[in-house]
Amino acid sequence: MEQLSKSFIRNDREIVVLHNVNLEIESGSFVVLAGPSGCGKTTLLNIVAGLLPPDSGTVYYKGVPISGPRLEVGYLTQKDTLMPWRTVERNVEMPLEIRGIAASERRRRAAEFIRLVGLEGFEKLYPHELSGGMLRRASLARMLVTLPETLLMDEPFGALDAQLRLELQNELLSLWSRQRSSVLFVTHDLEEAIILGDRVVVLGTGGHIIADEPITLPRPRDAFHIRFRPEFTNLHRRLWDALMESRLQVQRQEVKL
Numbered sequence: 001m002e003q004l005s006k007s008f009i010r011n012d013r014e015i016v017v018l019h020n021v022n023l024e025i026e027s028g029s030f031v032v033l034a035g036p037s038g039c040g041k042t043t044l045l046n047i048v049a050g051l052l053p054p055d056s057g058t059v060y061y062k063g064v065p066i067s068g069p070r071l072e073v074g075y076l077t078q079k080d081t082l083m084p085w086r087t088v089e090r091n092v093e094m095p096l097e098i099r100g101i102a103a104s105e106r107r108r109r110a111a112e113f114i115r116l117v118g119l120e121g122f123e124k125l126y127p128h129e130l131s132g133g134m135l136r137r138a139s140l141a142r143m144l145v146t147l148p149e150t151l152l153m154d155e156p157f158g159a160l161d162a163q164l165r166l167e168l169q170n171e172l173l174s175l176w177s178r179q180r181s182s183v184l185f186v187t188h189d190l191e192e193a194i195i196l197g198d199r200v201v202v203l204g205t206g207g208h209i210i211a212d213e214p215i216t217l218p219r220p221r222d223a224f225h226i227r228f229r230p231e232f233t234n235l236h237r238r239l240w241d242a243l244m245e246s247r248l249q250v251q252r253q254e255v256k257l
């Protein structure tokens with residue numbers, strides 16, 4: 001991302017959400033963007049996904065400027081976007097349908113990913129029959145079924161209870177270790193950021209980078225136990241200060257507006 005800027009108009013006033021943001025993400029790495037609510041994380045992800053044009057600046061994907069969404073990039077949004085009239089299995093098959101893959105192959109691949117996310121036995125259920133955790137698992141399967149080389153994930157586990165969140169973090173880690181996609185993951189939960197990331201970037205107002213910390217904890221990681229390591233506590237302390245600074249910046253900006 002090079003010199004990305006984006007503003008919105010609210011009540012006839014301009015809100016500068018991103019101002020000249022520069023960030024480079026290495027292929028195959030797991031990068032977490034952390035920051036308080038309202039600092040512009042979703043806006044940044046929408047621009048990277050090619051869904052929202054920046055006012056200025058450029059996003060490059062493998063060195064080429066992007067001009068819209070790309071099939072190699074999967075996006076898991078905060079809210080579930082499963083089709084309510086389709087069963088779990090038909091939802092997971094959908095991206096394969098769009099790519100024109102034959103029905104038998106679609107069924108085979110959907111079944112494989114449904115099993116990987118732990119939804120075996122629930123294939124024939126409709127979204128309204130699923131719990132919040134199951135909905136997230138189904139969305140995850142639908143995103144992963146095309147084996148995207150890059151994953152964009154916007155607070156995918158935010159609405160879940162603490163234990164379920166840890167379970168899904170472990171599942172994501174294990175899926176990622178197999179596939180090694182590049183991941184850009186957004187969260188406001190610092191523990192989640194440290195558990196998952198190779199690198200945690202804390203954003204302040206305007207998308208200003210307050211901290212950019214490599215996470216040197218060994219892999220494979222276990223979301224349940226890694227928090228008890230002394231290095232985890234040290235990283236948490238350092239990033240917590242950056243997050244508090246960011247929160248103050250956002251609050252000051254909100255007061256001005």
Ligand SMILES: Nc1ncnc2c1ncn2[C@@H]1O[C@H](COP(=O)(O)OP(=O)(O)OP(=O)(O)O)[C@@H](O)[C@H]1O
Pocket residue numbers: 008009010015017035036037038039040041042043044188
């Ligand atoms: N379409 C829009 N029109 C006007 N303002 C917007 C629009 N989209 C986002 N904003 C504003 O931009 C700012 C950043 O929003 P954004 O959703 O990117 O933040 P965030 O860090 O992802 O927050 P959260 O963690 O709550 O999702 C907020 O002040 C929000 O109100």
